[in-house]
Amino acid sequence: MIEEPAKLIVKSDRPRPTQAQIDAFQGVPTGFVVDAMHGRGALGAAISPLGAHRQSIAGPALCAENQPGDLLATLAALAYLTPGDVLIGGALGYQGCAAAGDRVCGMAKNAGAVGFVTDGPMRDLAGIEEIGLPCWATGLTPASPFTTGPGVVGGAMPFGGTMVATGDMIVADTDGVVVVPFAIIDTIAARLGQVREMELALDAEVREGLTVPPAIVEMLESDQTTHE
Numbered sequence: 001m002i003e004e005p006a007k008l009i010v011k012s013d014r015p016r017p018t019q020a021q022i023d024a025f026q027g028v029p030t031g032f033v034v035d036a037m038h039g040r041g042a043l044g045a046a047i048s049p050l051g052a053h054r055q056s057i058a059g060p061a062l063c064a065e066n067q068p069g070d071l072l073a074t075l076a077a078l079a080y081l082t083p084g085d086v087l088i089g090g091a092l093g094y095q096g097c098a099a100a101g102d103r104v105c106g107m108a109k110n111a112g113a114v115g116f117v118t119d120g121p122m123r124d125l126a127g128i129e130e131i132g133l134p135c136w137a138t139g140l141t142p143a144s145p146f147t148t149g150p151g152v153v154g155g156a157m158p159f160g161g162t163m164v165a166t167g168d169m170i171v172a173d174t175d176g177v178v179v180v181p182f183a184i185i186d187t188i189a190a191r192l193g194q195v196r197e198m199e200l201a202l203d204a205e206v207r208e209g210l211t212v213p214p215a216i217v218e219m220l221e222s223d224q225t226t227h228e
Contacts, residue, residue: 008076011154015167015182016060022084024189025058025171025180032199033171033178036191043160043177047117050135051125056173057115057134059086063166065157066145068094073151074104080153083112086170090157091120097143102127109133117170117177119160136177 025033034042062085064077074089081087087108091099099120105128108116115134121141122128128135156165162179164170169180169188180188202210219225 005150007149007151008072009150009152009155010076010080011152011166014062014080014154016082017167017169017182017185021169021185021189022059024185024192025169027056028058028171028192028196029056030171030173030175030178032192032195033180033188035195035199036188037178037180037184041162041178041180043117043119043162043179045176046138047119047136047160047177048138049172049174049176050122050137050140051129053129053132053134054174055115055134056171057086058169058171059084059114061086061088061164061166061168061170061179062113063088063090063153063155063157063159063164065090065152065155066092066099067148067150068092069097069145070148070151071100071104071145072147072149073153074100075147076151077153078104078107078111081108081111081113085113086115086117086172087113088157088159088164088170089116089118089120090159090164091118092158093119095121095138095141097121097145098123098141099137099145101144102131105133105135106131115170115172117172134172136172 064073099118102124121139122137167182
């Protein structure tokens with residue numbers, strides 16, 4: 001007889017960045033983080049801010065890997081949240097029902113989560129906005145999920161076109177969501193200052209009347225461009 005799988009697996013090895021590492025990403029635009037990662041790290045554009053909030057968050061990922069149409073792992077993950085975490089409700093991209101609703105958001109906020117991100121839709125927008133937990137999802141649906149499992153808490157999973165692992169740094173704002181792998185958090189944090197300086201310098205040039213980037217002007221005037 002084939003054994004039924006466990007309803008839940010909770011990973012005991014759940015790495016988490018230091019507070020200094022977390023602080024390095026607070027208030028940093030997602031675009032700066034992507035630039036520091038040389039264009040990598042952004043989740044698919046379908047995962048976008050839910051509702052009218054305009055908040056920016058940064059915190060470690062706690063991954064809840066669910067089966068399509070299920071949220072058992074997400075509910076179980078509530079017991080393992082550390083204040084400052086971002087709860088990642090994996091739905092394997094399933095769009096047929098909500099990955100979570102306002103009650104999950106309320107409990108996550110009570111446990112200290114600073115945000116919720118899912119690769120599925122959500123429900124109960126009015127309640128979510130009242131609770132005030134920033135959420136990123138693929139949209140809205142009134143359809144309810146099941147709680148049958150199996151699921152995994154605290155591991156790694158495919159999510160939004162990339163892999164997300166517990167302990168990765170999540171940075172999210174109105175432009176979307178970026179994932180910084182745990183192993184390179186210090187490297188990316190060290191690059192952020194340089195990226196900020198370059199961005200601010202270019203902003204100043206645009207305000208002063210810049211029309212075409214100097215690198216493009218140089219290319220147009222070089223042998224890399226043919227005028228016919």
